[in-house]
Amino acid sequence: MKNIKIAGVPEHFNLPWHLCIENGEFDVEGINLEWTDVPEGTGKLCQMLRSGETDIAVILTEGIVKDIIAGNPSKIVQVYVESPLVWGIHVAANSNFQKLSDLENKKAAISRIGSGSQLMAYVNAGNEGWNTQDLQFEIVNTIDGAVEALTNETADYFMWERFMTKPLVDKGIFRRIADCPTPWPCFVIAVTDEMLQKHPGTIRRILEIINNTTIEFKEIPSIDRTLASKYNQKIEDIREWLSLTKWSQKPLSEQMLNKVQNQLLALSVIDKKGIFAEIVKDI
CATH class of the missing domain: 3.40.190.10 (Periplasmic binding protein-like II)
Structure with missing residues (x-):
């Protein structure tokens, strides 16, 4: 079994990961995917990628773009949630x-x-x-x-x-x-450079498994009730959230990365733009 560490916020967006882990879908592929909930959010997730505490992070687009430009040795491998937050x-x-x-x-x-x-x-x-x-x-x-x-x-x-x-x-x-x-897709999947170099095939398989789940996530019977119960939400709020939320199975485009960087630059959140290949890796 390959041990791979993944981290993300304890929010409803990430239920597909928990379902895949609970159903043993990664285990079947010889992957022990260890999930860590990070209630502190993006800043903490960036720190964990930098320190090697996690190999993968499901993370806000703007936060990881800013941190990769600032030297975080990771790449965005895919958009996870396409709709705005x-x-x-x-x-x-x-x-x-x-x-x-x-x-x-x-x-x-x-x-x-x-x-x-x-x-x-x-x-x-x-x-x-x-x-x-x-x-x-x-x-x-x-x-x-x-x-x-x-x-x-x-x-x-x-x-x-x-x-x-x-x-x-x-x-x-x-x-x-x-x-x-957000004026851009809200969540992306980021992976450390070290993990991409050592285990690109494993990362590719992890993405295939999660993408198969997110494609059909809204069709899971009673998923609204499951989400409402697990995340302490009213059923009508969850139904509204589901109607607004769209998961993605695609890489981050250069056009969208430019949009994110241009806005962060205009707001003085970053002082320079990064090169596409330094921020995004299509595996």
């Missing part, structure tokens, strides 16, 4: 903030530096015409940390995937005042 912009339920413009020059809670929650704060600021140089951040690590920061007023707003934070809105802890969809 809908980021909810949340404030404490009892705060005085009522509309998006109230948050200009306020402090954003982020999971960590380089996380999607930080990068999307830049995207949102760019959309609203705010000065991105004025953005302020409070590192909170996890959603629980964000609840604490917004409740204690050490941060003013928090951007996170809209459906995963919906239970906190329903409980009256957060109030969502706007949405900010």
Whole structure:
């Protein structure tokens, strides 16, 4: 058996991986795929790829593009979720903030530096015409940390995937005042250069297995109920999320990579663009 480590956020997008692992689909191929949940998100996942703590990461597109340009020895091998990620912009339920413009020059809670929650704060600021140089951040690590920061007023707003934070809105802890969809496919699969060099055939087979599952994922009987139960969601919210979400089985195109890099460059999130072959590998 080949031991391969994979990591991703504990969110509904990644249920296909868990189903494949539970069904023994990788085991049959002689692959022991060890999954690690990373609630801290993209910044932590980038760090894990750099340190060799994981061989593969299911990770936000903008976060890994930024980190590969900054020297992360990994490549994007495929788009995993083609549809945008809908980021909810949340404030404490009892705060005085009522509309998006109230948050200009306020402090954003982020999971960590380089996380999607930080990068999307830049995207949102760019959309609203705010000065991105004025953005302020409070590192909170996890959603629980964000609840604490917004409740204690050490941060003013928090951007996170809209459906995963919906239970906190329903409980009256957060109030969502706007949405900010990503202007690109939300999740990609990144693999360390070392793993690509040593075991390209194994990575190719892992992709084939997960792609066969994501193609048919929405057709799995009662998948809406399974997702609602596993991720503590209302069935109607899961059905809406499923209708908006489209998995992919294709590589990241040069055109889409340029779109991501051009926007990150315009927002001063990166100070240079990387070459396609240094960021993406089609295996």
